[in-house]
Amino acid sequence: xxxxxxxxxxxxxxxxxxxxxxxxxxxxxxxxxxxxxxxxxxxxxxxxxxxxxxxxxxxxxxxxxxxxxxxxxxxxxxxxxxxxxxxxxxxxxxxxxxxxxxxxxxxxxxxxxxxxxxxxxxxxxxxxxxxxxxxxxxxxxxxxxxxxxxxxxxxxxxxxxxxxxxxxxxxxxxxxxxxxxxxxxxxxxxxxxxxxxxxxxxxxxxxxxxxxxxxxxxxxxxxxxxxxxxxxxxxxxxxxxxxxxxxxxxxxxxxxxxxxxxxxxxxxxxxxxxxxxxxxxxxxxxxxxxxxxxxxxxxxxxxxxxxxxxxxxxxxxxxxxxxxxxxxxxxxxxxxxxxxxxxxxxxxxxxxxxxxxxxxxxxxxxxxxxxxxxxxxxxxxxxxxxxxxxxxxxxxxxxxxxxxxxxxxxxxxxxxxxxxxxxxx
Amino acid sequence: xxxxxxxxxxxxxxxxxxxxxxxxxxxxxxxxxxxxxxxxxxxxxxxxxxxxxxxxxxxxxxxxxxxxxxxxxxxxxxxxxxxxxxxxxxxxxxxxxxxxxxxxxxxxxxxxxxxxxxxxxxxxxxxxxxxxxxxxxxxxxxxxxxxxxxxxxxxxxxxxxxxxxxxxxxxxxxxxxxxxxxxxxxxxxxxxxxxxxxxxxxxxxxxxxxxxxxxxxxxxxxxxxxxxxxxxxxxxxxxxxxxxxxxxxxxxxxxxxxxxxxxxxxxxxxxxxxxxxxxxxxxxxxxxxxxxxxxxx
Numbered sequence: 218x219x220x221x222x223x224x225x226x227x228x229x230x231x232x233x234x235x236x237x238x239x240x241x242x243x244x245x246x247x248x249x250x251x252x253x254x255x256x257x258x259x260x261x262x263x264x265x266x267x268x269x270x271x272x273x274x275x276x277x278x279x280x281x282x283x284x285x286x287x288x289x290x291x292x293x294x295x296x297x298x299x300x301x302x303x304x305x306x307x308x309x310x311x312x313x314x315x316x317x318x319x320x321x322x323x324x325x326x327x328x329x330x331x332x333x334x335x336x337x338x339x340x341x342x343x344x345x346x347x348x349x350x351x352x353x354x355x356x357x358x359x360x361x362x363x364x365x366x367x368x369x370x371x372x373x374x375x376x377x378x379x380x381x382x383x384x385x386x387x388x389x390x391x392x393x394x395x396x397x398x399x400x401x402x403x404x405x406x407x408x409x410x411x412x413x414x415x416x417x418x419x420x421x422x423x424x425x426x427x428x429x430x431x432x433x434x435x436x437x438x439x440x441x442x443x444x445x446x447x448x449x450x451x452x453x454x455x456x457x458x459x460x461x462x463x464x465x466x467x468x469x470x471x472x473x474x475x476x477x478x479x480x481x482x483x484x485x486x487x488x489x490x491x492x493x494x495x496x497x498x499x500x501x502x503x504x505x506x507x508x509x510x511x512x513x514x515x516x517x518x519x520x521x522x523x524x525x526x527x528x529x530x531x532x533x534x535x536x537x538x539x540x541x542x543x544x545x546x547x548x549x550x551x552x553x554x555x556x557x558x559x560x561x562x563x564x565x566x567x568x569x570x571x572x573x574x575x576x577x578x579x580x581x582x583x584x585x586x587x588x589x590x591x592x593x594x595x596x597x598x599x600x601x602x603x604x605x606x607x608x609x610x611x612x613x614x615x616x617x618x619x620x621x622x623x624x625x626x627x628x629x630x631x632x633x634x635x636x637x638x639x640x641x642x
Numbered sequence: 643x644x645x646x647x648x649x650x651x652x653x654x655x656x657x658x659x660x661x662x663x664x665x666x667x668x669x670x671x672x673x674x675x676x677x678x679x680x681x682x683x684x685x686x687x688x689x690x691x692x693x694x695x696x697x698x699x700x701x702x703x704x705x706x707x708x709x710x711x712x713x714x715x716x717x718x719x720x721x722x723x724x725x726x727x728x729x730x731x732x733x734x735x736x737x738x739x740x741x742x743x744x745x746x747x748x749x750x751x752x753x754x755x756x757x758x759x760x761x762x763x764x765x766x767x768x769x770x771x772x773x774x775x776x777x778x779x780x781x782x783x784x785x786x787x788x789x790x791x792x793x794x795x796x797x798x799x800x801x802x803x804x805x806x807x808x809x810x811x812x813x814x815x816x817x818x819x820x821x822x823x824x825x826x827x828x829x830x831x832x833x834x835x836x837x838x839x840x841x842x843x844x845x846x847x848x849x850x851x852x853x854x855x856x857x858x859x860x861x862x863x864x865x866x867x868x869x870x871x872x873x874x875x876x877x878x879x880x881x882x883x884x885x886x887x888x889x890x891x892x893x894x895x896x897x898x899x900x901x902x903x904x905x906x907x908x909x910x911x912x913x914x915x916x917x918x919x920x921x922x923x924x925x926x927x928x929x930x931x932x933x934x935x936x937x938x939x
Contacts, residue, residue, distance in 0.1 A: 290691055307688065311688065403889075457800060457801070588688055591907075599713075602890070624707060628685060632689055
């Protein structure tokens with residue numbers, strides 16, 4: 218770019234961003250708040266790597282999946298991107314992202330042992346690593362300490378039986394319009410977590426068929442429905458509760474299955490006097506704490522095959538994976554760090570609400586690693602909702618879910634079983 | 643201009659003049675439509691990108707899968723609800739506005755015409771975002787106004803019962819200005835003599851409207867009805883911006899469902915089949931409307 222006329226340059230900042238023609242320009246795509254924060258972390262990286270400029274593109278979460286796919290189809294992929302870790306199989310199937318094994322071997326500061334096992338596993342397909350965890354996410358119990366104690370349970374439940382007993386004890390307060398637990402009917406994580414806890418693989422035969430009609434998933438699904446059938450949870454979706462934080466404070470709900478971002482939300486949105494009344498606990502399991510697993514969520518950093526600067530791209534990932542940058546990222550966003558080492562810092566180690574998350578993160582399981590997973594996940598809550606609110610019998614809903622998921626997976630079966638196949642992982 | 647060889651030369655000239663338009667229409671309309679139809683008979687999806695040998699001809703499988711998908715039926719139901727409630731409302735609002743603006747008693751006609759037409763030429767996404775604020779249960783003007791008269795706040799866009807009516811209001815508000823202009827043109831075409839004659843015969847305001855104005859407006863009605871119905875069947879931007887199709891899929895329209903299948907899940911074969919179902923639906927409704935109007939006249 219020879220001339221960059223000042224006023225135009227002010228309008229199109231991209232003109233500035235691409236100005237150093239002699240150096241390397243890395244395109245980095247981050248989503249939502251993470252994309253915003255990534256921008257602030259780049260000057261230090263650029264100072265360390267003269268001649269490299271990182272152009273951060275921020276994408277809203279709601280459009281991220283479409284944008285990333287469309288960019289790939291249109292040959293305008295970034296060099297490095299943040300990818301929801303359940304999306305990794307999809308981009309591997311596309312052949313859009315590169316294997317990282319040889320790079321990891323050459324980089325002593327990044328090894329699998331530095332990360333939570335279940336989280337690292339979400340980036341591994343076959344035996345190949347395709348992404349490096351950036352931050353982690355999981356779901357567990359947020360609960361009212363005072364209400365649980367009043368009901369005779371000084372510590373949070375660890376087994377399903379204790380859990381139900383505690384909920385029933387809270388229910389016996391018998392306040393109209395109050396429920397011991399809130400499980401949004403239009404979210405896929407709660408039924409999926411319960412299924413993983415009861416040992417269901419969710420999909421079977423290498424992701425060829427649904428396992429929804431099998432006994433493990435059935436047990437979990439009936440358990441899930443029992444919350445609603447016994448009046449322990451209201452039959453409400455996430456957008457049907459006006460202000461969940463206020464309702465929690467009022468005691469409308471005593472428990473809620475949700476994620477780490479709500480630690481910050483509770484601190485921000487509820488009054489100071491309420492802060493000692495809520496706490497977090499790992500998911501109770503069918504047979505005790507060890508079976509109390511949850512989802513291995515979060516985002517990974519990946520390198521696109523189309524990148525012309527894979528070396529610099531990996532240097533950027535290495536930089537963002539350093540413990541001190543992980544910690545800085547946590548302070549900027551509240552997203553939980555993926556590296557175990559970072560959790561020893563006092564800001565996390567001394568935070569009681571974070572404790573349960575650390576414990577839970579050692580017991581997380583990836584969801585089935587098939588490109589169709591996102592679509593299947595929406596089907597799970599859809600049929601769950603039909604059973605909860607639509608009056609469809611549980612086993613009928615499961616049989617229908619199984620049929621629909623098997624239809625979705627027909628394509629995958631055909632690709633896997635074809636003699637000459639194309640990356641049909 | 644000589645006449646004898648003229649016919650043929652003229653025909654040739656006509657083709658030459660038509661050629662650019664025909665070429666453009668063929669390239670950018672007929673070809674995509676035919677490709678779309680072909681696509682709807684394949685299982686083109688994520689796995690097919692860059693690997694054309696992964697594409698299979700599946701015949702009517704996409705259409706049969708739609709018939710079994712509960713999402714498709716809710717999208718169809720919502721679209722029909724939106725079109726059959728929204729389109730008549732839009733036409734009635736347009737007619738009422740046209741009658742008012744066209745009345746001899748109305749002052750500043752130009753101002754009102756412009757004001758009513760303005761929503762139609764504003765950017766839909768911007769307007770939808772403004773309406774989203776208006777509908778907000780805590781900070782929205784609408785609920786504040788309702789609160790002032792003692793009505794409890796309604797979460798318009800978060801409540802499955804109210805979300806679609808809320809979207810209909812936005813769509814009607816946005817579209818009636820255009821129809822109003824067409825109605826005004828229709829009204830101005832009605833000969834003054836007819837109205838004067840009816841007045842001399844002692845016809846009141848209502849009788850004149852019923853027996854003179856409306857029958858004279860029939861051709862306008864057909865045009866406005868067809869155009870509005872077609873537009874309303876293609877509902878997309880309002881739910882895309884305001885609700886994302888929720889809550890509980892209560893504002894999921896056919897086009898939004900098609901968009902999700904096509905660009906969220908990248909199941910283009912399935913998305914193309916939805917497009918053709920929508921096409922068939924609009925075609926049937928349009929033909930019915932034309933037949934009905936023809937019978938009436």
